[in-house]
Amino acid sequence: MMTDLTKLTIAGARDALRKGEVTAAELTQSYLSAIDEAGALNAFVHHTPEIAEAQAKAADARIKAGDAPDMCGIPLGIKDLFCTKGVPSQAASRILDGFRPEYESTVTTQLFDDGAVMLGKLNMDEFAMGSSNETSTYGNAVNPWRRGNDDTALTPGGSSGGSAAAVAADLCLAATGTDTGGSIRQPAAFVGITGLKPTYGRVSRWGIVAFASSLDQAGPMTKDVRDAAIMLRSMAGHDMKDSTSADLPVPDFEAALTGDIRGKKIGIPREYRMEGMPDEIEALWQQGQEMLRDAGAEIVDITLPHTKYALPTYYVIAPAEASSNLARYDGVRFGHRAKLAQGEGVTEMYEKTRAEGFGAEVKRRVMVGTYVLSAGFYDAYYNRARKVRSLIKKDFEDVFAQGVDAILTPATPSAAFELGKEVSDPVEMYLNDVFTVTVNLAGLPGIAVPTGLDRAGLPLGLQLIGRPWEEGDLLNCAYSLERAAGFVAKPARWW
Amino acid sequence: MLDLTYDAPKPKTIAGATGDWELVIGLEVHAQVATAAKLFSGASTQFGAEPNSNVSFIDAGMPGMLPVINEGCVAQAVRTGLGLKAQINLRSAFDRKNYFYPDLPQGYQISQLYHPIVGEGEVLVEMGDGTARLVRIERIHLEQDAGKSIHDMDPHMSFVDLNRTGVALMEIVSRPDIRGPEEAAAYVGKLRQIMRYLGTCDGNMQNGNLRADVNVSVCRPGDYEKYQQTQDFSHLGTRCEIKNMNSMRFIQMAIDYEARRQIALLEDGKDVVQETRLFDPDKVETRSMRSKEEAHDYRYFPCPDLLPLEIEQDWVDDIASGLPELPDEKKARFIRDFGLSDYDASVLTADVDNAAFFEAAAEGTDGKLAANWVINELFGRLKKDDRTISDSPISAPRIGQIVRLIKSDAISGKIAKDVFEIAYTSDRDPEEIVETEGLKQVTDTGAIEAAVDEIIAANPAQVEKAKANPKLAGWFVGQVMKATGGKANPKAVNDLVTAKLGL
Secondary structure (H helix, E strand, C coil): CCCCHHHCCHHHHHHHHHHCCCCHHHHHHHHHHHHHHCHHHCCEEEECHHHHHHHHHHHHHHHHCCCCCCCCCCEEEEECCECECCECCCCCCHHHCCCCCCCCCHHHHHHHHCCCEEEEEECCCHHHCCCCCCCCCCCCCCCCCCECCECCCECCCCCCHHHHHHHHCCCCCEEEEEECCCCCHHHHHHHCCEEEECCCCCCCCCCECCCCCCCCEEEEEECCHHHHHHHHHHHCCCCCCCCCCCCCCCCCHHHHCCCCCCCCEEEEEHHHCCCCCCHHHHHHHHHHHHHHHHCCCEEEEECCCCHHHHHHHHHHHHHHHHHHHHHHCCCCCCCCCCCCCCCCCHHHHHHHHHHHHCCHHHHHHHHHHHHHHCCCCCHHHHHHHHHHHHHHHHHHHHHHHCCCCEEEEECCCCCCCECCCCCCCHHHHHHHHCCCHHHHHHCCCEEEEEEEECCCCCEEEEEEEECCCCHHHHHHHHHHHHHHHCCCCCCCCCC | CCCCCCECCCCCEEEECCEEEEEEEEEEEEEECCCCECCCCCCECCCCCCCCCCCCCCCCCCCCCCCCCCHHHHHHHHHHHHHCCCCECCEECCEEEECCCCCCCCCEEEECCCCCCECCEEEEEECCCCEEEEEEEEEEEEEECCCEEECCCCCCCCEEECCCCCCEEEEEEECCCECCHHHHHHHHHHHHHHHHHHCCCCCCCCCCCEEEEEEEEEECCCHHHHHHHHCCHHHCCCCEEEEEECCHHHHHHHHHHHHHHHHHHHHCCCCCCCEEEEEECCCCEEEEEEECCCCCCCCCEECCCCCCEECCHHHHHHHHHCCCCCHHHHHHHHHHHHCCCHHHHHHHHCCHHHHHHHHHHHCCCCHHHHHHHHHHHHHHHHHHCCCCHHHCCCCHHHHHHHHHHHHCCCCCHHHHHHHHHHHHHHCCCHHHHHHHCCCCCECCHHHHHHHHHHHHHHCHHHHHHHHHCHHHHHHHHHHHHHHCCCCECHHHHHHHHHHHCCC
16 A cells, blocks of 8 residues: 555555555545645535545545556546536526536537546636636635745645645545636646646636636646646547538547657747736746757747737637627526525526626626627627737637747746735736636637746746647647656645 | 519508508517437427427536537428528528526527628418518528426426427528518518428417417508618507417407507507517416516527538538429419419319329319319318318329219219219229119119109109209209219200100
């Protein structure tokens, strides 16, 4: 029997399970205990130990029978945005109070079919809108990392902040995340883990509470690149129930991890060198380029000329889609419904229910989205944004057409910041997405890899952006970067 | 090609205090697509099911649910487009129309504003007086129907039935080419007829499977022609839209009321306000539902859950090759091949089931006679019983048998009516009825002659009277027919009586 089961990776646990060195039940118990002790992180918002134990038992039987996929017996945390049958699935919103879906999302179905174990549901920003996890109805999750001996609470990032905190604090082997503008990659970078946003259409959106349908994509948040490859394979694949899911075969991404990137062309976009970017980020980016060059890649300067329009474009398109996607939360069929006074009717029911059920950030985005779609403004905002979006997409296509295999950028403009610091300034908060939104707008795969620590001892990450549908190639570049960076730091346990 | 030529009907004019006014009408017809499943979910479209029993998670707007297009609905829209001789768009796209209502669970209707599946087409609307209007179709798009809100079951609560939520509709938008209430009703009737032929909509207006929004405006004589020349709507008056009409009669009543209301306003020096109105059939008036200012801002935008809909020309060609004969062609063929009158051909082709019944009855025999029997005898009898052709107790081949029995002189037209009645009520075979009941016409002149002789011999006084007044010969004919149980060939009897009486 191994000593500290929670320090394993998916790959390590898989091998140990198959060798009989550990059982899924033991593994699960270790994580359930770790979760119990980590209340201060507020990462898990719904605990499902009964489900976990039953799934672990079934996994052990499969492993014993020799019929065990890679994810069999792997304890996971599931972002609250995923609908999980019979389990609260609230997108961290009050408006979904008491909602327990009668269906299971495609992603969790596939993971569970492969034998994965659900430990519980993870905290997040309400409806995935936020970059600090502070818009959650459950209160924010907390970053397990601290600045040296300074006990100031830091954000785990967002929106997949609970997922990030849980993986970094070893409360699960890996977690699901979703990424609309950076919601996997930014929190992954803030807590020193790997976060992969696949190509749009690679992973089914069915059963995931929608934020911005043309941008949303689920992906793995894992302890390393290999785990991301293993977990993505289980999550991905064509789904007849999602018209935007691609009918493409799912390759063995793990098999792509050769570490050999000799001759690969890595693009460095000059537009990502932002005014006022901390020198530590700049230095990290330089180091990343050197690591990849040392590994045999060719580093080339590239231009993505429409980058500066990406953030405003994103903050038109995402709220527009959100304003429509969130119309269904009306108090009629499920979730929260406001109490009405005598004589009040359906209009008051909508107004009060939505006023009580949605938090400030969600309301702000619904209002922005409603505005940009309204008659007289549609062309100036939404239609203009769609056109710019296609130019941003074309920027990437041009670069890939020139033979670039992947693009290296910083993952975030800073390390994890203090909770409460940016929540009052939405624009400041939105700037967190500056390096990540372009990837969503263009539908490309992107991965955040922990690469170093800042002076305060907080993790920093770099982002690699790949060609559409070439997650294997992208993961291999990330694997090479990961090996060169040799990032092994863990947060000192304080919780 | 159609061998049918028509003049355009005169526009309906209404005399006002300041002169004549003409009507200009355009319609948006909502036709429920005849398919087993809804537009974006697998739920059933069956009418009359228990409330909220035909509802999937998608229809109920549950979190994380996504629409997937039903290929059958797309095929039906294409079929309808082809039936209306319309442009089929190989690439179309779906948009969201956003508004809040409890019977709209998603908070938006998925429709096709910017890129409809069917483009321009046309429909010939016959007015029954030899005139016909060619109405241009602007577009047909696919969209989801909403559910049903029920406000009158409880004093304090409203109820919602989502069975209809997400059922596929085709919205057929006409140009403002319709010029009167009767034309509007005839236009809806023609669309209904064509879609029933195509099998793309059952046309059941009572169940709400065919509904129309009617746009009405009025203008002075000559203005419409200016519009036609320039396609500039400013020559036409301000329009009002009357929503959700599900009866041909109400459509006509509403248009007539609305036109007169607008004329009264204009003649009073007031303006017609562009707005949405509802027709109240009890009070026979239209009432403002919401003005332009109160109009919803639907915030249309492309539905990000659905990729643009791309179809192949080969697939469209396959559908085209499987199209049935349409009403105009069928009518022309009935006139040409069966020698029917325009009127009879219209009656028989009005409904696809009638036309099919007639063709089965006319097979291998006199089409004109068969048409008479179907229209006059059968339709009359069905109407008396409040039945439709689809539940006729007598089959088309049996009508054909009766026609054949008449044609072969086996029975007279009069006996045929008795045979029809027996066959209709007792589900028996006409040939068997004639055989069993001994109704075969007597054409043997010997037998008839004997009967004539007998009657003449027995009624000398009548013979004298008849010789003085030849019209009384009919009395002898009647007596002979009576004596032969109606089976004697009336013409033979008549000839013999005339000869024997020396008239």
